Amino acid sequence: MSIIVAEDLSKVYPVAVKEPGLKGTLLHFVRRNYRLVQAVQQVSFQIEAGEVVGFLGANGAGKTTTLKMLTGLIHPSSGQVRVAGQVPFRREASFLQNITLVMGQKQQLIWDLPALDSLRINAAVYGISDKELQYRIGELAEMLSLQAKLTQPVRKLSLGERMKAELLAALLHHPQVLFLDEPTLGLDVNAQVSVRDFLREYNQRYGATVLLTSHYMADITALCKRVLVIHQGQLIYDGSLEGLSERFAPCREVKVELAQPKSKAELLSYGDIEAVDGRMVRFVVPQESLTRTVARILAELEVVDLAVTDPPIEEVIGQLFRAGVAV
Numbered sequence: 067m068s069i070i071v072a073e074d075l076s077k078v079y080p081v082a083v084k085e086p087g088l089k090g091t092l093l094h095f096v097r098r099n100y101r102l103v104q105a106v107q108q109v110s111f112q113i114e115a116g117e118v119v120g121f122l123g124a125n126g127a128g129k130t131t132t133l134k135m136l137t138g139l140i141h142p143s144s145g146q147v148r149v150a151g152q153v154p155f156r157r158e159a160s161f162l163q164n165i166t167l168v169m170g171q172k173q174q175l176i177w178d179l180p181a182l183d184s185l186r187i188n189a190a191v192y193g194i195s196d197k198e199l200q201y202r203i204g205e206l207a208e209m210l211s212l213q214a215k216l217t218q219p220v221r222k223l224s225l226g227e228r229m230k231a232e233l234l235a236a237l238l239h240h241p242q243v244l245f246l247d248e249p250t251l252g253l254d255v256n257a258q259v260s261v262r263d264f265l266r267e268y269n270q271r272y273g274a275t276v277l278l279t280s281h282y283m284a285d286i287t288a289l290c291k292r293v294l295v296i297h298q299g300q301l302i303y304d305g306s307l308e309g310l311s312e313r314f315a316p317c318r319e320v321k322v323e324l325a326q327p328k329s330k331a332e333l334l335s336y337g338d339i340e341a342v343d344g345r346m347v348r349f350v351v352p353q354e355s356l357t358r359t360v361a362r363i364l365a366e367l368e369v370v371d372l373a374v375t376d377p378p379i380e381e382v383i384g385q386l387f388r389a390g391v392a393v
């Protein structure tokens with residue numbers, strides 16, 4: 067059975083609209099007008115236990131709203147959601163024991179205290195014994211290379227160390243399902259890599275299920291075989307990461323090694339040229355004319371080697387977010 071099930075999940079936010087000026091402010095007190103923002107529209111997906119799934123979308127696409135519905139922070143306007151067999155919005159203790167939500171831009175650790183003190187508070191909330199707490203902190207701190215940092219006030223930690231300490235706090239109760247909203251936000255490249263490595267190891271060691279949003283494609287490519295893409299509140303893709311390029315990339319790169327160098331003018335009839343370097347040529351060819359163009363190149367030019375590659379995944383996603391593609 068799937069550990070996360072969303073069926074026709076929708077969320078509409080009523081937003082109060084106020085006219086500018088004093089008159090608008092006074093009227094706002096007496097009679098409020100609302101406009102409705104459809105943040106998430108009939109989103110359905112299922113995630114199996116142990117999967118690591120990337121959740122992609124441009125700013126305002128509906129990712130955080132969906133995560134909030136999956137963790138029970140907000141009630142869906144319509145649709146069904148079950149996580150670890152429970153209805154999140156009921157926020158039952160057995161549900162909260164099973165999940166965690168980490169938001170890169172929010173922190174739960176107390177700023178002026180050492181992380182260790184906040185961890186003790188969390189342990190009390192989750193009913194973790196002292197002995198078990200020592201064991202779990204030791205294990206997670208080692209995985210995160212954080213042993214020496216837990217006795218320092220949180221405000222004295224670097225951003226990367228703080229994020230790792232946040233992860234430690236969020237995972238102390240050994241949740242089965244991790245909802246991670248931009249866990250590497252603002253971190254430098256080294257810190258991003260160590261958070262990624264930790265998440266991979268945590269998933270493998272505990273078989274935890276992870277739903278992860280990130281604007282850093284490196285997080286997604288390093289961790290997720292499967293991605294969900296949301297655009298203007300609608301799920302427009304649910305499938306493999308490689309499948310994204312196949313489905314949405316408008317162009318392919320055709321790399322050709324020629325027997326003899328050719329001038330740019332001679333090559334232009336085959337497609338846009340990305341680069342020419344002696345006998346090596348890189349063409350950018352629209353998807354729909356790919357087969358025809360490759361056949362022409364092979365028939366008309368003396369070719370030593372030819373390879374067709376997808377554009378970088380960042381480019382595909384960027385294009386997808388800019389254009390927005392209907393399902």
Ligand SMILES: Nc1ncnc2c1ncn2[C@@H]1O[C@H](COP(=O)(O)OP(=O)(O)OP(=O)(O)O)[C@@H](O)[C@H]1O
Nearest residue numbers: 079081103105123124125126127128129130131132
């Ligand atoms: N509490 C709220 N009240 C009204 N509108 C909201 C509220 N929260 C979110 N929205 C709106 O719902 C839409 C989806 O927002 P959401 O935060 O889910 O997007 P997101 O994909 O997480 O974006 P980002 O990547 O910028 O965090 C946006 O249009 C946003 O303005």
